[in-house]
Amino acid sequence: MSAGFQIKVLGMKRLSACGMAVALLVLAVFASPVSAQLVVSGITRARVDLKLSLPVAGRVEQLVVNEGDWVSKGDLILSLDKTLEALEVDRRKLLLDDVSKLNELRQREGVLREQVANARSLLMTPVISRKQVEDEEMVYRDVLAQLGGLEMAKKRERVEYELAQEALARRILRAPADGTIAKIHFRVGESLAANEPAVGLVDISKVRFVGTLPANAAARLTVGMTAWLALAREGGEIVRRARISFVSPLTDAASGLVEVIAEFDNADKVVRPGIAGQMPIHVGASRSVAPAVRRASAPAQ
DSSP: OOHHHHHHHTTOSSOOHHHHHHHHHHHHHHTSSOOOEEEEEEEEEEEEEEEEOOSSOEEEEEEOOOTTOEEOTTOEEEEEOOHHHHHHHHHHHHHHHOOHHHHHHHHHHHHHHHHHHHHHHTTTSTTSOHHHHHHHHHHHHHHHHHHHHHHHHHHHHHHHHHHHHHHHHTTEEEOSSSEEEEEEOOOTTOEEOTTOOOEEEEEEEEEEEEEEEEHHHHTTOOTTOEEEEEEEETTEEEEEEEEEEEEOSOOOTTTOEEEEEEEEEOTTOOSOTTOEEEEEEETTOSSOOHHHHHHHOOOOO
16 A cells, blocks of 8 residues: 555545654554554643642632642642631640549549449448448449540540641642642632632643544554554654553444543653644554654654
């Protein structure tokens, strides 16, 4: 099959820079003994692209990052005014730590338990009457009831202390994952509503290519297949090796298309998510065509 006929099969009579790269990729693929080729158009997205918000409303009191800063999971990003919540945590902690009454009742319970045991041992002697023993037991049971109530109160105080801590934590925004601060929507002194996006966080070290193709063609794809991407950029194109990570089990009723996702490493940060590209799929290949692809379309220097 001639190169001109191969390009005509793909319907590529007039090729852009990115389209030419795809054509070269397909030409390299046709040099190997396979029969089925697919070309998927799509767009790139960062694998981590988050719009961070807080579940409560308030005024921004502290902002410790700027656009472009790298943050690790758990790092502080911003916090709302939290004086009242911090004071409530301190108050609940003081109540929880106050065990003076509890210690007093425990000591008294120990003494009464020993007294009741001694009184019962003397019950059959003329030294003590049954009524005295019963009185001792009633006092002991009363102390046990007070002790049980106070221990339950301490459990409630612990829960209330944890609730106060949670209320305080809800006013502090921390990074849920590693990434770069891409956008800050609020500055110190500004007020934001509950669940309103406050900060954008992205990680472009891994990028997803999201495209669509006809349902009958998607049936020939499997997760784990290797593919090559030709991504458009100013002054040339970028070629990246990718791995198909998702083939949708659903077909769009309106278009008859199926979504497919391929992921690739972008540790060098050359690819900026959002650019378009194309992915010629080498279906049924028994070997990699990476050397041919790399020679066919090396990135422009």
